[in-house]
């Protein structure tokens with residue numbers, strides 16, 4: 189239960205509701221326990237009439253009627269309180285689930301990029317959904333059934349002992365056995381349902397991948413092969429489900445068998461004791477039969493609750509592993525920082541911690557506010573890594589990055605990122621309207637600003653061409669855009685923010701040279717007074733930059749302006765000639 193102590197703060201938060209829930213549960217159970225007493229009493233009334241103790245039939249009838257009314261009344265009140273019990277305790281457990289989900293999600297958002305690289309998406313998802321769900325079962329149903337069982341057991345045992353102590357002992361003998369078997373069964377059911385769950389997720393991952401890659405599957409004509417693979421997976425999944433059903437099928441027969449056993453004991457031992465005069469009335473046997481039936485379910489839940497707590501403990505342990513992690517990129521400054529946009533790299537080297545690949549080696553350059561830098565280089569030469577380091581997605585391994593003369597770690601991280609407009613290599617758009625995707629860069633942007641940003645990114649005409657214009661929804665159930673359209677919307681999103689530093693990571697690769705030219709021309713006006721870095725494979729994107737650096741295997745191999753670089757032998761000139769002849 190050590191791991192589950194984390195949930196205690198939520199129990200404290202909802203303590204009044206929980207306390208009310210506990211009291212309501214106790215009241216609900218008390219009313220439930222009126223029934224056996226009243227049934228026992230009714231049997232005694234009839235028995236006394238048969239024995240001649242009571243002779244007046246009208247008295248018998250009225251006593252029975254009163255008992256029936258009491259039973260109905262107790263059942264109604266008990267029912268109302270049972271309803272309230274669920275409304276309080278289960279409500280609290282849903283609140284706790286909500287709070288815990290938010291806590292985990294906020295932690296995910298806090299953690300740095302390396303956390304996402306070292307953990308699989310499926311794992312992150314299952315901790316926030318399935319594991320939190322297991323903890324909810326502990327905070328809700330398990331708690332409720334525990335209070336239920338304890339209350340019912342304590343009150344019922346006192347009442348039973350008061351009327352027939354020996355019979356009580358015999359009656360409760362099968363109950364711990366029942367509880368133990370249910371515990372064993374619950375554990376086994378849990379184990380098998382986890383396997384079923386795993387197979388289900390394998391099946392859904394497989395189908396999801398097939399649907400996403402349907403064009404590849406069809407164009408290669410491998411539908412038959414994927415059908416066979418699906419069939420294999422599906423058959424395995426069916427077998428796992430059958431294994432689960434087999435063990436689940438034991439649950440109720442076992443309960444019915446043990447209830448039956450207790451009933452036989454009550455009737456046999458109770459009957460003998462009645463004949464011997466050890467118990468005073470037949471009503472005792474009647475009410476004991478009802479007690480046995482009332483106690484069986486709560487006793488069975490002891491086994492179930494134990495298994496739920498064990499699962500919740502394991503789930504909370506997994507959640508705690510994530511909650512304990514600290515982001516590797518820390519905000520070291522609380523005061524907001526003013527950012528002008530002067531960037532300096534001093535002997536920066538960087539090695540990716542997960543792969544140990546050294547992406548940058550002793551990189552140095554200086555870029556003043558308002559200047560444009562183009563970074564050219566072969567694939568994998570470290571271009572994107574430079575941009576990631578400016579956004580502090582990673583911290584340098586050695587060397588130093590200064591912004592406006594201040595080491596980047598000494599700037600407020602939020603201010604730094606607020607002043608950055610980053611257009612990634614793979615334009616990522618959310619399943620939302622085009623307008624909202626652009627406004628992601630500036631939440632309070634006016635319609636005019638959105639249109640202006642789209643015009644500058646040369647995508648306005650395309651958007652206007654869609655039936656729903658800026659309200660066109662993108663994503664799975666929405667419109668599919670071309671690679672170039674996505675890139676340009678992503679550019680509009682960055683420039684609407686009007687940041688001090690703009691970082692373009694090869695974001696014009698999917699547009700034709702004419703559109704590239706247009707966007708670059710527009711950018712000239714927008715980026716006036718702002719520092720801009722353009723990563724590209726094309727000389728056309730780099731040629732008008734104030735400075736150009738050429739990277740090769742993480743090292744700067746050439747540096748200068750376009751005119752200087754085309755005049756010198758080297759990678760830039762080779763690329764220039766190659767691309768020039770290609771265009772021609």
Ligand SMILES: Nc1ncnc2c1ncn2[C@@H]1O[C@H](COP(=O)(O)OP(=O)(O)OP(=O)(O)O)[C@@H](O)[C@H]1O
Pocket residue numbers: 305540542543545546547565566567568569570571572573574613694
């Ligand atoms: N997140 C990462 N984790 C581990 N290694 C990485 C990561 N990102 C990049 N690398 C490695 O670092 C090196 C530099 O990658 P980077 O993406 O900076 O190159 P690039 O010049 O931008 O390439 P491209 O032109 O193909 O985008 C590569 O060898 C790459 O495999």
